[in-house]
Amino acid sequence: MSQPLVVGIIGLGTVGSAVASLLVRNQGVIKARAGREIVLKKAIVRDVSKAQAKLAELGIALSVSTRIEDLLEDAEIDVVIELMGGIDLAYDIAQKVLRANKAFVTANKAMLAYHRYDIQPLAKDLAIGFEASVCGGIPIIRVLKDGLSANHIVGIRGILNGTSNYILTQMLQHQQSFSDALKDAQALGYAESDPTLDISGGDAGHKLLILASLAYGINALPEEILIEGIEGITPDDMEFANEFGYVIKLLGIAKKTDSCIELRVHPAMISKNAMIAKVDGVMNGISVIGDCVGESMYYGAGAGGEATASSVISDLISFAQGKNSVMLGFKQPIESENTQSFTLKSIDDIYSRYYIRLYAHDKPGVLGQISQILGNHNISIKAFLQKETADKRIAKLLFSTHHNYEREIKDALNELEKLDFVTQKPYKIRIEDELENL
Ligand SMILES: NC(=O)c1ccc[n+]([C@@H]2O[C@H](COP(=O)([O-])OP(=O)(O)OC[C@H]3O[C@@H](n4cnc5c(N)ncnc54)[C@H](OP(=O)(O)O)[C@@H]3O)[C@@H](O)[C@H]2O)c1
Incomplete structure (x- = not known):
């Protein structure tokens, strides 16, 4: 008989309490797929009485405390799930969990956005799961890591x-x-x-x-x-x-x-x-x-307690099965056959079509000056709409452009904003036509 996978959890809010309930409600199917039992042993929160009331409502018996050390020092606990949110404390906890030689699961995209590359080397052979961090219930992490x-x-x-x-x-x-x-x-x-x-x-x-x-x-x-x-x-x-x-x-x-x-x-x-x-x-x-x-x-579903818990538990099942693939899914730089790694494109070099909204005094010569400025920045208009506003003296001018660099649009809009007949800061939205061809 295999040993159970023993789990501790930090946070019993929307996602944490759903994880606790689903581990009980779906325990049969979870055990069958994991090949062994997954047992939630302890939870850490800030407000113990609030958590106990919630657990009582859910009919779940679970030890709750406020000391994270209660998880780190418990030799029986194999995995810690962080479901509290925030960045600095969550990063500190991730490091402590991995240093305590326990696997780590998180739904915390904010912490990972800043520290995913810092925690990866600490994992060594330990598993790190973050399926729940992007789009709640959609298993997109596995798609990119494995399927594609x-x-x-x-x-x-x-x-x-x-x-x-x-x-x-x-x-x-x-x-x-x-x-x-x-x-x-x-x-x-x-x-x-x-x-x-x-x-x-x-x-x-x-x-x-x-x-x-x-x-x-x-x-x-x-x-x-x-x-x-x-x-x-x-x-x-x-x-x-x-x-x-x-x-x-x-x-x-x-x-x-x-x-x-x-x-x-x-x-x-x-x-x-x-x-x-x-x-x-x-x-x-x-x-x-x-x-x-x-x-x-x-x-x-990109969020919600149960949808997100579904992803958290999928990480636990995968750990129980003995899978502990490298956190970000690669062991050497991607595209290393070209011995190059990618650089981030500068924002100014983004090349797109744009929609521009302008409000301007409705008087002769205005359109001519606007087109002149756009032309000076290499911007040509593809479609144009002029509409009245409640204030008859002001017109609403809506344009779409052909392709331009971001810096050209930025400079043109800065210049337009300074014109005395333009009554509001111009606004732009990028047009992603390419999607039509997908
Ligand atoms: N909600 C979603 O649909 C969703 C979807 C995807 C990802 N996520 C991510 O999942 C994580 C949790 O989200 P949530 O919506 O479940 O949050 P939540 O409802 O606000 O719950 C947070 C839980 O963490 C506990 N907590 C907060 N700070 C703590 C601390 N310093 N020490 C101990 N416990 C602490 C809270 O305890 P007290 O109640 O005692 O303060 C509470 O139980 C976040 O990273 C979030 O971005 C959430």
């Missing part, structure tokens, strides 16, 4: 944050303003009371960096990549997108061009016909393009 491991990854495009996808879907399908859609998301429990990390693109950025490490072995930090959120999007932008056959999605994009990797998170106009354009509401979707397999698409 024969491929050069040409590109990844993902809707990686359910909260922002819900808000954008409400704005498009129900003509809500950004602030009303955010309020709805909060009322339904899809958005935190402080939703900053979701709507600013920060959370999607953390997940993109983890995926890019698996696909390309690139070690970038959130501050080094382009991350823009959805806060500035208005119904006007939605209307323009709709009129020209697009939807607006917050996309995480990773792609390889020569020896450069482009990593960016921002709202993008994409064709209504693209598969990923159909990922609506709180759901997540990821499209991966491999050189052998072509495009494959993964869709599902």
Whole structure:
């Protein structure tokens, strides 16, 4: 009879309590697949009485304390699961767990976005699982680590944050303003009371960096990549997108061009016909393009207690089976046959089509001056819409451009903003036409 895999957990919140319940509810199937029992022995939280009340409600008997040492010093515990969140303390705990010779599982994308390459060498032969860190219940880590491991990854495009996808879907399908859609998301429990990390693109950025490490072995930090959120999007932008056959999605994009990797998170106009354009509401979707397999698409719940617990427990089952593959899935630099590793593409060198929104005094000569400035920066207009605003003296000017470098658009918009007839800071959204061909 095999020894059980003994587990300790830090955090009994949304995900932690779901892990505790699922280990009991699905214990038969988990044991059958793991080949041995998985036993949750102890939990660490800040507020013991709150945790005990929750465990009583769930009908689970579990020892709870506030001392992380209770897990680290327990020789019976094989694996520690970190489900508390945060960056610095979680990183400190990851190091302590691995130094205590225990395997480590985490759903903490923020900590991994900063420290995945720091904790990897500490693992030595210990297993580290992080399936739950990207898109909750979608097993995308295994896809990149195992399923598509024969491929050069040409590109990844993902809707990686359910909260922002819900808000954008409400704005498009129900003509809500950004602030009303955010309020709805909060009322339904899809958005935190402080939703900053979701709507600013920060959370999607953390997940993109983890995926890019698996696909390309690139070690970038959130501050080094382009991350823009959805806060500035208005119904006007939605209307323009709709009129020209697009939807607006917050996309995480990773792609390889020569020896450069482009990593960016921002709202993008994409064709209504693209598969990923159909990922609506709180759901997540990821499209991966491999050189052998072509495009494959993964869709599902990106968050929620049980969906995320499903991924956490899949890591435990894999450990119980004796699998402890190297954390990021590679033992030497990716693409090492070319003896080159990838560098991060500069934000200024991003090459894209753009949508531009301007508000300007409606008077003769205005359009001419705007086109002159755009032309001076090598920008040519592909489509144009002019609409009245409630204030008849001000016109809304909506353009889409042909392809340009990011620096050309940035310089042109800076110049336009200074014109005395431009009444608001110009706003841009990148147009990802390439998706049509996927
Ligand atoms: N929620 C999701 O759908 C989801 C999806 C994917 C990934 N994740 C990730 O999973 C992790 C957990 O998320 P969650 O939503 O479950 O969080 P949560 O509901 O806020 O729960 C956090 C838990 O951690 C405990 N905790 C916090 N700080 C602690 C500390 N210093 N020492 C001991 N315990 C501490 C809390 O204990 P007290 O209650 O006693 O304070 C609570 O039990 C995060 O990294 C998150 O990004 C969550």
